Amino acid sequence: MKNIKLIPLFLIALTLIVTSCAIDNDDSLSITGETITASLSKSGEIFAFGGDEINLDFVLSRTLNDDTLFSYTLNGVDNTIIVKSGSKSVSLSIPNIVGDTNTVILKSVNGLNNPAVQVGSTNNSVSFISVPASDPSAYNLVLIFDDTSSPLALFTLAGFSEDGVWLVDLLGGIERSFSIPLNSGLLNSSEISPLFYAINIFSVPLSDPGYTIYIVAPDSTVDIFSGSNLALDGFTDVIVALVDVSDDPNPINPGDKLYTFTQP
Numbered sequence: 463m464k465n466i467k468l469i470p471l472f473l474i475a476l477t478l479i480v481t482s483c484a485i486d487n488d489d490s491l492s493i494t495g496e497t498i499t500a501s502l503s504k505s506g507e508i509f510a511f512g513g514d515e516i517n518l519d520f521v522l523s524r525t526l527n528d529d530t531l532f533s534y535t536l537n538g539v540d541n542t543i544i545v546k547s548g549s550k551s552v553s554l555s556i557p558n559i560v561g562d563t564n565t566v567i568l569k570s571v572n573g574l575n576n577p578a579v580q581v582g583s584t585n586n587s588v589s590f591i592s593v594p595a596s597d598p599s600a601y602n603l604v605l606i607f608d609d610t611s612s613p614l615a616l617f618t619l620a621g622f623s624e625d626g627v628w629l630v631d632l633l634g635g636i637e638r639s640f641s642i643p644l645n646s647g648l649l650n651s652s653e654i655s656p657l658f659y660a661i662n663i664f665s666v667p668l669s670d671p672g673y674t675i676y677i678v679a680p681d682s683t684v685d686i687f688s689g690s691n692l693a694l695d696g697f698t699d700v701i702v703a704l705v706d707v708s709d710d711p712n713p714i715n716p717g718d719k720l721y722t723f724t725q726p
Contacts (some may be wrong), residue, residue: 499523500532500571501582503551508588509676509684512595516556518566518588522579525550530573536566558592561604561638565589594639596682601721604639605663608672608690615665619705624656628699631662644680644710644718651706659705660726661687667696675702677723685723701726 503519510516520532520543530545536556545552556564568586571579594602605617618634619642632648634640651659663673674688687703703723710718 497523498526498577498579499582500530500568500579501585502566502568502588503585504588505585506588508590510558510590510592511678511682512558512560512592514558514595516558516564516590516592518554518556518590519551520545520554520568521551523550526573526576526579528573528575530571530576530579532568533570533572534566534568537564540569556590558590560592560594561606562592563589563606564592591676593676593684594641594678596678596680597641598680599645600641600643600680602639602641602678603634603661604676604678606638606674606676607665607668608670608674609668611669613666613668613696615663618662618664620660620662620699621654622658622660622662622701624658626701628662628664629657632659642721644715646707646719647717648707648719650708650719652708659707660701661703661705661723663692663700663702664698665692665696668692668694673702677703687723687725 499522501521503521520534522530522545525548528547532543532545534541534543543552543554554566566588568581571581573579594604596602603617605615607613607615614636616631616634616636617638617640618631619640620631621629623629633642633646648659661675671692671694672688672690673692674686677685677687679685689702692700704726706722706724708720708722710720712718
């Protein structure tokens with residue numbers, strides 16, 4: 463009888479131990495004082511060179527037992543993506559189209575039965591600027607209008623008179639991008655002075671006079687020129703960057719040119 467009376471007590475004690483262990487091992491319960499944060503794997507402005515993939519991870523500071531829903535905007539459009547239970551991150555692929563800028567902003571995070579998750583104070587927004595791939599034998603240029611209607615324009619390296627009057631287009635055309643080869647055969651700037659070279663935009667009428675030009679050098683460095691001085695009425699030559707041309711002094715590059723781009 464004595465042993466039989468002890469059995470219920472033993473079962474109760476065992477039940478309490480098992481229940482206690484289950485609670486301690488439940489990863490979906492937050493640890494006292496712990497802040498669970500959500501963030502992006504990249505932030506700021508990042509150049510995405512043509513041909514490269516654009517991948518962005520949505521990241522939790524630790525794994526959770528339930529799915530977690532990230533809400534974000536891509537170029538102002540609302541989207542969601544899910545980090546599966548037991549995982550800390552999920553990856554998003556974005557098309558890399560030269561001339562495009564893709565901006566991701568993390569807005570909020572929600573998860574059924576998960577503890578509260580906060581959007582981190584850093585790494586919550588990123589912009590990928592798609593520029594041409596670098597070319598060891600040329601400078602690659604791309605033009606982006608603030609006018610989103612894709613207006614037609616001549617985007618060129620041109621020759622100008624001493625008074626800034628357009629004389630001739632030498633490279634480029636109607637496309638939004640073009641290349642300046644190192645062995646272009648252009649005369650040096652010192653040889654044509656007081657005439658000069660410049661990057662020129664000649665467009666149809668615009669709804670916004672703003673623009674940005676990215677110039678990718680052979681060593682992958684990027685020069686950026688921007689302004690808001692294009693002619694809204696169009697059909698006007700606008701110098702957006704001055705170009706100095708000189709001989710490359712390196713004897714292993716006979717005939718190659720050096721180009722220096724400056725704000726007018």
